[in-house]
Amino acid sequence: MKKIVSIIMVLSLMVLAACSMDSGLTDDKKEKKDSMKGVKVGVSISTLNNPFFVSLKDGIEKEAEEKGMKVTVVDAQDDTAKQISGIEDLILQKVDVLLVNPTDSAAISSAVKDANDAGIPVITIDRSSDEGDIETFIASDNVAGGEMAAEYLVKELGEKAKVVELEGVSGASATRERGKGFHNIADKQLEVLTSQTAEFDRTKGLNVMENILQGNKDIQAVFAHNDEMALGAIEAIKAAGKDIIVVGFDGNDDALKAVENGELKATIAQQPALIGEEAVNAAEKILKGDKVDDTISVPLKLVTKE
Known part of the structure; x- marks a missing residue:
């Protein structure tokens, strides 16, 4: 009987230790930041061969600089495989937050899930991801x-x-x-x-x-x-x-x-620079532990000569 009790006590301690380890990992993934100074922002853009996405990038960099964030941008050049590889590199660099403008909304899902597994919050901009956990999607309607x-x-x-x-x-x-x-x-x-x-x-x-x-x-x-x-x-x-x-x-x-x-x-x-700014603002809120809407819409307007 004493042996059975001892075995039960040992098993209980092992379960408690495992729970404690899991809890620690979860806390690390959700660590809140009080200051944005030195925060590493990874940005994956579908292509910089399009003026729209250049303006989007510029909006991100301008807002991030004002907040003291460090931005690393990778250009997918409209190549899904290249984009996935670039995101994997950003994950290895241990960026604090990832801003993704997908080339292909379905194909990018695996990379988004990898970022999720690494505990890196993901924001999609202009185009969404079909799968994976996204903190918010920022785009025009x-x-x-x-x-x-x-x-x-x-x-x-x-x-x-x-x-x-x-x-x-x-x-x-x-x-x-x-x-x-x-x-x-x-x-x-x-x-x-x-x-x-x-x-x-x-x-x-x-x-x-x-x-x-x-x-x-x-x-x-x-x-x-x-x-x-x-x-x-x-x-x-x-x-x-x-x-x-x-x-x-x-x-x-x-x-x-x-x-x-x-x-x-x-x-x-659209207002691509504003989309970029909103993405950085959303990243700041997320890293500070604040809630953001699932979707953030940036206004559109019809432009004609008249």
Whole structure:
């Protein structure tokens, strides 16, 4: 009987010790910071070959510098494998918080989970992650923006106008959401001749639009999921000698100039620098132990020459 009691006592002590060890790990992962000075912020950007994401990065760096944070930025160059590798490097560097602008919302999930396992809080910006624990998602309301674009085309051209849609990167949440918003209106009030991806890229926007023009003679308008594709489409339209309205999305500097000179009819303007600032502010709150909303929306506006 004494042996049985002794065994039970030993097992109990082992369980208590294990619980104590688990508790310590959990506390380490959720350690609160009183000051942001020296906090390491890891940033993974889908591509810095797009002015929108350069502005987003600049907004992050400016706000972080003011708070005394140290920022490390990795450029995925629109390559999912490269982005996952870059995030793994940031995890190994033991950053305190991770800001991720995914190239592909589904494919990035594994890297987000790895950050979760390492106890690093993750914030997604402009595009979300399909899986993994995200502290908050900061972006414009892409669905509303897509609706704004379609409503503008209905207003300018009337119902049943023949339009083309240039889609972004397949798998990106922004592509899905902007497309969803656009089709919420367009499927009822416009005639969408074709929807084709140009992967958010200006050169691909030009090439895809050239091909579309060869097979569709009565196009009245183009809605592009970002300004880069819209500007590429404009070059193809000019070369073909066509008079076609083009509406973009983002409000980058080149697009705003194109609106001003009358080449781009309109753009649904985001505020990328503000998105970056909001991401850093959210990171500060999270690291201090404060609560943040699951989604933080940054306002959009329709920009036209008028």
